[in-house]
Amino acid sequence: MLRKGPAEQDIKEVLYSAEDIRLRVTSLADTIVMDYQDKEQAPILIAVLMGSVHFFSDLMRAIGTRMHVEPDFMVVKSYDGTHSSGTVKILIDLRASVADRDVIVVEDIVDTGSTMKSILDILGNRHPSSIRTCVLLDKPSTRQIEVPIDYVGFEVPNLFVVGYGLDYNEAYRQLPFIGVLKEEIYL
Numbered sequence: 001m002l003r004k005g006p007a008e009q010d011i012k013e014v015l016y017s018a019e020d021i022r023l024r025v026t027s028l029a030d031t032i033v034m035d036y037q038d039k040e041q042a043p044i045l046i047a048v049l050m051g052s053v054h055f056f057s058d059l060m061r062a063i064g065t066r067m068h069v070e071p072d073f074m075v076v077k078s079y080d081g082t083h084s085s086g087t088v089k090i091l092i093d094l095r096a097s098v099a100d101r102d103v104i105v106v107e108d109i110v111d112t113g114s115t116m117k118s119i120l121d122i123l124g125n126r127h128p129s130s131i132r133t134c135v136l137l138d139k140p141s142t143r144q145i146e147v148p149i150d151y152v153g154f155e156v157p158n159l160f161v162v163g164y165g166l167d168y169n170e171a172y173r174q175l176p177f178i179g180v181l182k183e184e185i186y187l
């Protein structure tokens with residue numbers, strides 16, 4: 001979708017600045033390193049794209065030299081505009097087998113929980129040794145399906161947020177911060 005003018009003018013409020021995000025991602029990486037550094041095999045870190053694109057890459061770099069991780073990618077589609085469609089489509093699947101491996105699913109946001117539930121069901125059927133979830137944003141007030149969240153960046157209220165990978169109809173993913181989209185953009 002083509003839009004004119006700076007993307008920033010569509011943002012009502014910045015919730016988390018680039019620096020807030022950097023500090024939080026570093027702390028999540030520290031916790032993951034503590035939890036996995038003594039394991040025999042490197043965990044498979046699964047980016048659920050597109051939304052986790054920046055989060056995943058920053059998390060990997062924050063883990064850095066401290067331990068090994070094996071990155072893999074899944075592209076799923078679950079949202080139509082600002083509403084969860086309730087159905088998840090896998091557009092691109094993982095390259096590697098997760099059987100007998102420790103897996104960490106890295107997602108941008110858990111809203112109703114249906115996307116994460118579907119992903120966990122799909123991966124669970126492939127018999128990994130363990131699955132944990134690492135989520136940048138948690139919107140607990142809109143949850144319809146309970147899903148385990150093992151590592152969480154920030155809890156957000158029931159607002160439509162964009163930036164740092166999160167989109168509205170494929171726009172705003174490039175913003176370095178997480179902000180609330182002005183309502184007139186989508187109403």
Ligand code: IMP
Binds near residue numbers: 079084112166
């Ligand atoms: P759920 O299935 O309802 O939990 O929705 C999860 C997916 O919806 C996420 O992976 C996002 O792609 C998208 N999503 C949920 N809330 C927002 C939001 O506030 N902004 C942008 N995308 C969102």
